[in-house]
Amino acid sequence: xxxxEIKLNNFRNYSQLDLQFDPHLNIFIGANAxxxxxxxxxxxxxxxxxxxxxxxxxxxxxxxxxxxRLQALVQKDQSRVSLELILSSAGKKARLNQLEQKKLxxxxxxxxxxxxxxxxxNLVKGSPSVRRRFIDxxxxxxxxxxxNNISKYRQxxxxxxxxxxxxxxxxxxxxxxxxxxSDQLAGFGSEIIAxxxxxxxxxxHFLQPIHQEIxxxxxxxxxxxxxxxxxxxxxxxxxxxxxxTRLTQQAQHDIAFGSTSVGPHRDDFSFxxxxxxxxxxxxxxxxxxxxxxxxxxxxxLFHQEVGDYxxxxxxDVLSELDQVRQTQLLQAIHERIQTFITTTSLDxxxxxxxxxxxxxxxxxxxxx
Amino acid sequence: MQYPKPVTRLxxxxxxxxxxxxxxxxxxxxxxxxxDQEDVGEFSQALQEVQTKLHYCHICGNITDQEPxxxxxxxxxxxxxxxxxxxxxxxxxxxxxxxYNGLYxxxxxxxSPVNGIGPDDLRIKQLVERLQHDDLIxxxxxxxxxxxxxxxxxxxLAKLIKPAQIKVTRLAHGLAVxxxxxxxxxxxxxxxxxxxxxx
Numbered sequence: 001x002x003x004x005e006i007k008l009n010n011f012r013n014y015s016q017l018d019l020q021f022d023p024h025l026n027i028f029i030g031a032n033a034x035x036x037x038x039x040x041x042x043x044x045x046x047x048x049x050x051x052x053x054x055x056x057x058x059x060x061x062x063x064x065x066x067x068x069r070l071q072a073l074v075q076k077d078q079s080r081v082s083l084e085l086i087l088s089s090a091g092k093k094a095r096l097n098q099l100e101q102k103k104l105x106x107x108x109x110x111x112x113x114x115x116x117x118x119x120x121x122n123l124v125k126g127s128p129s130v131r132r133r134f135i136d137x138x139x140x141x142x143x144x145x146x147x148n149n150i151s152k153y154r155q156x157x158x159x160x161x162x163x164x165x166x167x168x169x170x171x172x173x174x175x176x177x178x179x180x181x182s183d184q185l186a187g188f189g190s191e192i193i194a195x196x197x198x199x200x201x202x203x204x205h206f207l208q209p210i211h212q213e214i215x216x217x218x219x220x221x222x223x224x225x226x227x228x229x230x231x232x233x234x235x236x237x238x239x240x241x242x243x244x245t246r247l248t249q250q251a252q253h254d255i256a257f258g259s260t261s262v263g264p265h266r267d268d269f270s271f272x273x274x275x276x277x278x279x280x281x282x283x284x285x286x287x288x289x290x291x292x293x294x295x296x297x298x299x300x301l302f303h304q305e306v307g308d309y310x311x312x313x314x315x316d317v318l319s320e321l322d323q324v325r326q327t328q329l330l331q332a333i334h335e336r337i338q339t340f341i342t343t344t345s346l347d348x349x350x351x352x353x354x355x356x357x358x359x360x361x362x363x364x365x366x367x368x
Numbered sequence: 369m370q371y372p373k374p375v376t377r378l379x380x381x382x383x384x385x386x387x388x389x390x391x392x393x394x395x396x397x398x399x400x401x402x403x404d405q406e407d408v409g410e411f412s413q414a415l416q417e418v419q420t421k422l423h424y425c426h427i428c429g430n431i432t433d434q435e436p437x438x439x440x441x442x443x444x445x446x447x448x449x450x451x452x453x454x455x456x457x458x459x460x461x462x463x464x465x466x467x468y469n470g471l472y473x474x475x476x477x478x479x480s481p482v483n484g485i486g487p488d489d490l491r492i493k494q495l496v497e498r499l500q501h502d503d504l505i506x507x508x509x510x511x512x513x514x515x516x517x518x519x520x521x522x523x524x525l526a527k528l529i530k531p532a533q534i535k536v537t538r539l540a541h542g543l544a545v546x547x548x549x550x551x552x553x554x555x556x557x558x559x560x561x562x563x564x565x566x567x
Contacts, residue, residue, distance in 0.1 A: 144554050152516050159520070162481035174487050177479060180523040184516065 002338035009069040010062035012038040013365035022358035030362035036342035047111040112310035124287040128268035153188040165258040190240035197232035207297035429474035
């Protein structure tokens with residue numbers, strides 16, 4: 001799939017913008033703070049209905065205006081779809097081919113994007129929540145049942161934590177409801193753990209050869225999922241049983257702290273190179289390579305699951321990579337994936353002139 | 369200029385109803401001015417009576433103008449089954465089906481600690497007492513909504529009642545009657561596949 005056109009109204013620093021894109025390579029050039037990343041963010045928001053930079057919609061709406069409108073035309077294998085998203089203080093409205101979608105989950109998934117931003121280097125270095133957010137976003141794009149499980153899980157978790165606090169403050173002493181809600185939580189939680197584990201297995205299948213190539217056969221990269229709910233490779237039903245057992249064992253502890261201490265909301269995964277967790281023992285370069293391999297593997301995974309290539313957004317990352325890795329990345333993209341690159345200057349980017357990228361010069365919320 | 373006081377008062381009263389804003393309320397108020405006096409009398413009397421004549425049945429919790437309610441008083445009904453619902457209006461929906469002939473019990477909501485509703489805030493204790501005093505009951509059918517709160521409430525009731533050797537059942541989930549598989553959403557389909565039955 002590729003993005004043919006986007007129109008923005010009152011989004012971030014853009015009051016009005018209408019851009020036509022090249023099906024292969026598009027480059028946004030501009031000095032700092034001119035709105036390069038805002039354009040990538042607009043594409044990402046159109047795809048996922050949420051931003052990677054903020055969870056507050058108000059920040060996306062241009063200062064001093066009431067709402068922002070984003071529109072896009074996406075060319076798929078056989079068809080063309082139009083997407084429209086309106087963000088206002090009243091919430092989000094999504095239209096697919098001019099028809100309003102009551103459930104946002106019906107809308108998400110029409111446009112698939114993969115973003116590679118400098119923050120992504122945090123994927124290895126950062127806290128577990130960064131990795132959980134990442135994995136949830138990735139699976140959510142291809143698996144709607146997972147999205148539903150996540151939202152149900154969060155809802156029930158809130159109920160459970162709320163009830164734990166009630167038990168702690170002795171407002172109630174009924175443990176039966178705690179049992180019930182733990183059971184329910186374990187039900188959705190085990191589905192989530194199983195799906196996440198399978199996702200990591202699948203992506204690992206693509207990741208290993210890519211990483212071997214990037215490191216010239218020196219590193220064997222593996223992804224390990226960590227959960228307190230037993231072995232994630234088990235059947236869903238067994239994960240459910242062990243998660244429920246853990247929740248029951250932790251009940252006293254959970255009441256004392258007023259929050260739930262086991263479950264997918266506390267899980268994590270690690271990047272293991274040659275048997276060493278590179279979050280703790282890896283060099284900057286190793287961490288960078290691992291993230292790059294992950295992103296490249298994602299492209300292949302998407303292709304397998306969705307049957308179409310996603311759109312790749314590279315936010316200022318080429319300058320973060322050395323020449324070998326840059327070449328690796330651009331080779332992997334080749335001609336098959338529409339790519340958007342932001343950079344402060346073309347000198348930082350090694351681009352094959354034969355690709356004939358479409359270049360946009362960006363200054364203060366406009367194209368010059 | 370402002371409307372005369374009685375009109376303003378009427379508009380404000382209409383606005384207290386759900387789904388009615390100022391515009392609709394104003395239209396309704398002006399319509400009321402031109403209504404037959406008799407109709408208006410009937411209307412205001414009806415409004416009064418739902419408050420004064422109706423109360424909750426002390427057995428099942430349904431709204432009724434009798435004591436006990438029509439269903440609880442009817443000895444022709446199957447005294448071995450109790451169907452548990454969230455709200456009185458759910459009873460009407462089930463009664464319109466004309467095929468269930470047992471008794472009912474209204475919980476008055478679902479368990480939701482986030483909204484401050486715990487087991488003590490629902491008519492759960494009354495249900496348990498009913499089961500203790502009535503030996504005829506052999507089955508409790510839980511018909512709470514298919515939301516996560518509804519599910520939790522159903523599970524709670526099941527755990528509470530099961531030790532008393534009474535059968536607890538739950539309404540089926542899945543495809544709606546007459547629905548096309550191709551139009552069903554993924555969650556519904558998954559439920560339908562999970563709950564498949566042998567034929």
